[in-house]
Amino acid sequence: MTKITGILFDKDGTLLDFDKSWEPVNRRASLFAAAGDEVLADRLMVICGMDPLTGKVSSGSLFAAAAPSEIAAAMSNAGAPFEPEELTAHLDRFFIEGAENAVAVTDLPALFKRLKARGLHLGIASSDNEASIRAIAERMQFMPYVDYIAGYDSGHGVKPNPGMVEAFARRQNIDLSEIAVVGDNTHDLHMARNARAGLAIGVLTGTSGIEALEPHADYVLASIEELEGLLDRLPDPAVS
Numbered sequence: 001m002t003k004i005t006g007i008l009f010d011k012d013g014t015l016l017d018f019d020k021s022w023e024p025v026n027r028r029a030s031l032f033a034a035a036g037d038e039v040l041a042d043r044l045m046v047i048c049g050m051d052p053l054t055g056k057v058s059s060g061s062l063f064a065a066a067a068p069s070e071i072a073a074a075m076s077n078a079g080a081p082f083e084p085e086e087l088t089a090h091l092d093r094f095f096i097e098g099a100e101n102a103v104a105v106t107d108l109p110a111l112f113k114r115l116k117a118r119g120l121h122l123g124i125a126s127s128d129n130e131a132s133i134r135a136i137a138e139r140m141q142f143m144p145y146v147d148y149i150a151g152y153d154s155g156h157g158v159k160p161n162p163g164m165v166e167a168f169a170r171r172q173n174i175d176l177s178e179i180a181v182v183g184d185n186t187h188d189l190h191m192a193r194n195a196r197a198g199l200a201i202g203v204l205t206g207t208s209g210i211e212a213l214e215p216h217a218d219y220v221l222a223s224i225e226e227l228e229g230l231l232d233r234l235p236d237p238a239v240s
């Protein structure tokens, strides 16, 4: 296999602890979309994949994996009294505000600094909007180590299409086979496969269990804290 020179991270559930970060935001967004009707808000949460009682978001659901435009369309369909486009704009606002309360999986500036010291190209590919991704990277102070950011509105398409990975490869002038994609959802792993990326790595800090990720991943890690250990034990392409 080719040497890995670039890592493309998903954000929610990968860099950020999904449940701690997004449960309160999803609740507020649903109540807003329901115009304050708590019964409808509960129904919208269920449709988007969140249990209103436990706050647990199920794997592969809209809240776990979809872009705000898709969530807005589903909510509007289910009776939210908004046009999808208008609701998308409101949801974007909730998700940007939510970014201010996001909880990181680990010390991200320290991790990114160490990965950068290995000479790696580092990128983020998220179904969130680009402004939210940038806001998080700046607030959590790892932006100086990030070479590339793609959101659903960056013009490279959405997951699991390969566009975000292909643009990262072009931007950094590296081959797709040199890129490891790291994510908590099968959308991330399918994006890696569709782009013919070098590695698809699953992490368990999001909404998916190991049984969901393993069939689509080269490796599944408990979290990104295990990533450097994995890089150290990858076969050396120069030797084989």
Ligand SMILES: [Mg+2]
Pocket (backbone or CB within 6 Å): 010, 011, 012, 013, 014, 064, 183, 184, 185, 206
């Ligand atoms: Mg994710």
